[in-house]
Amino acid sequence: MPAAAERIIGVGLDLVEVARIESAITRRPRIVDRLFSDEEKAFCSSLADPWENWAARFAAKEAVMKSLGAGPARMPWKSISLVRQGGRPSIRLEGAALEYARSLGCLRIEISIAHEGGMAGAVAVAVGAAGPEARSETCSAGDVGSEADSAAGSGGISEAHFGSDSAAGLGADSAGGAGAYTGAVPEATDEGHGSEGP
Numbered sequence: 001m002p003a004a005a006e007r008i009i010g011v012g013l014d015l016v017e018v019a020r021i022e023s024a025i026t027r028r029p030r031i032v033d034r035l036f037s038d039e040e041k042a043f044c045s046s047l048a049d050p051w052e053n054w055a056a057r058f059a060a061k062e063a064v065m066k067s068l069g070a071g072p073a074r075m076p077w078k079s080i081s082l083v084r085q086g087g088r089p090s091i092r093l094e095g096a097a098l099e100y101a102r103s104l105g106c107l108r109i110e111i112s113i114a115h116e117g118g119m120a121g122a123v124a125v126a127v128g129a130a131g132p133e134a135r136s137e138t139c140s141a142g143d144v145g146s147e148a149d150s151a152a153g154s155g156g157i158s159e160a161h162f163g164s165d166s167a168a169g170l171g172a173d174s175a176g177g178a179g180a181y182t183g184a185v186p187e188a189t190d191e192g193h194g195s196e197g198p
Contacts, residue, residue, distance in 0.1 A: 005130035009104055012066025014059040015121040021055040035061070037081040037092075055120035056113045057082045063124035064091055064109055074100045082113065082122075089113050091124070105129060 060082040079097035105128040
């Protein structure tokens with residue numbers, strides 16, 4: 001059966017200074033619990049020099065939000081994870097982020113990350129089915145697939161994973177645009193709630 005026509009829902013780009021992420025985490029270590037999934041924390045914490053990896057994961061979360069025109073209110077930080085699937089970067093959405101992506105008819109999110117010269121960046125492309133009926137068809141739970149389908153490469157939005165085939169360098173941060181979220185590195189406060197800016 002031929003694949004259905006697809007459309008790009010949105011493109012998100014984020015570029016962050018590794019030193020800003022290192023400074024934010026060093027000043028307020030609890031921010032890690034607020035921003036990153038258990039899997040991301042385990043991976044980065046196992047590295048001797050984790051800062052580029054923390055920054056790349058942060059940039060990926062921002063890029064995903066921008067690709068869907070949302071911010072952390074609709075797509076909480078921990079509900080978006082950058083993981084490795086089959087040796088390449090992949091986005092795992094859970095909870096509110098997954099529901100929001102489904103509501104837009106999102107079938108998958110392609111992700112590309114890079115870190116070099118003190119910067120980390122990510123590009124996310126949210127892809128959905130083409131046509132006016134695509135939104136209602138792709139939102140139903142029966143069309144979503146399972147994590148096993150995703151691991152087998154079935155290509156649909158799953159409970160967990162969105163994948164990528166590529167890796168690319170980045171030139172500049174996006175300045176926003178129609179519906180784009182352009183947030184800053186949030187800071188953890190003593191109450192565990194964040195404010196914008198490092």
